Amino acid sequence: MKANHVQDRTALSGKLISVLNSRSLERTHPRLAGMLLPGLSVLDVGCGTGAITRGIAEAVGPSGHVVGMDANPQLIEQARQMHGSVPNLTFQVGDIYHLDYKEAFDLVTCARLLVWLSDPMGALMSMMEET
Numbered sequence: 001m002k003a004n005h006v007q008d009r010t011a012l013s014g015k016l017i018s019v020l021n022s023r024s025l026e027r028t029h030p031r032l033a034g035m036l037l038p039g040l041s042v043l044d045v046g047c048g049t050g051a052i053t054r055g056i057a058e059a060v061g062p063s064g065h066v067v068g069m070d071a072n073p074q075l076i077e078q079a080r081q082m083h084g085s086v087p088n089l090t091f092q093v094g095d096i097y098h099l100d101y102k103e104a105f106d107l108v109t110c111a112r113l114l115v116w117l118s119d120p121m122g123a124l125m126s127m128m129e130e131t
């Protein structure tokens with residue numbers, strides 16, 4: 001997917017941001033919540049404003065490490081402003097089709113992203129390469 005196409009698809013509105021901010025790990029990603037253990041490293045792809053990602057970081061604790069990634073720089077900026085003080089949590093701009101982390105994560109997750117993509121299988125393959 002071309003970068004400008006990604007930008008179009010992720011165009012922001014205040015309503016979208018307030019919906020994303022209302023998410024939580026336990027309520028809106030409960031299956032993942034049940035899998036997390038202290039010390040895990042986790043990549044959350046399409047993290048939006050990072051509400052779920054923060055919950056992941058709290059669940060894995062200080063011995064764990066969490067990266068939230070999203071194609072939309074404005075959402076990543078919001079995520080940094082709201083959750084940047086969590087020590088084991090960082091946020092980065094990126095594209096699910098071009099993941100290139102130089103580390104292997106214990107777990108790579110996404111919530112409410114694949115359904116929006118033109119090539120969800122390609123995106124899943126890309127995620128698998130990061131574990």
Ligand SMILES: C[S@@+](CC[C@H](N)C(=O)[O-])C[C@H]1O[C@@H](n2cnc3c(N)ncnc32)[C@H](O)[C@@H]1O
Pocket residue numbers: 001006009010020023045046047048049052069070071072075094095096097110111112113116
């Ligand atoms: C419906 S939101 C879900 C956000 C969050 N995971 C949640 O459950 O609240 C989908 C997110 O995927 C991001 N996104 C869309 N295309 C993407 C891509 N190609 N790579 C990474 N993120 C993408 C959007 O910017 C948006 O933040």
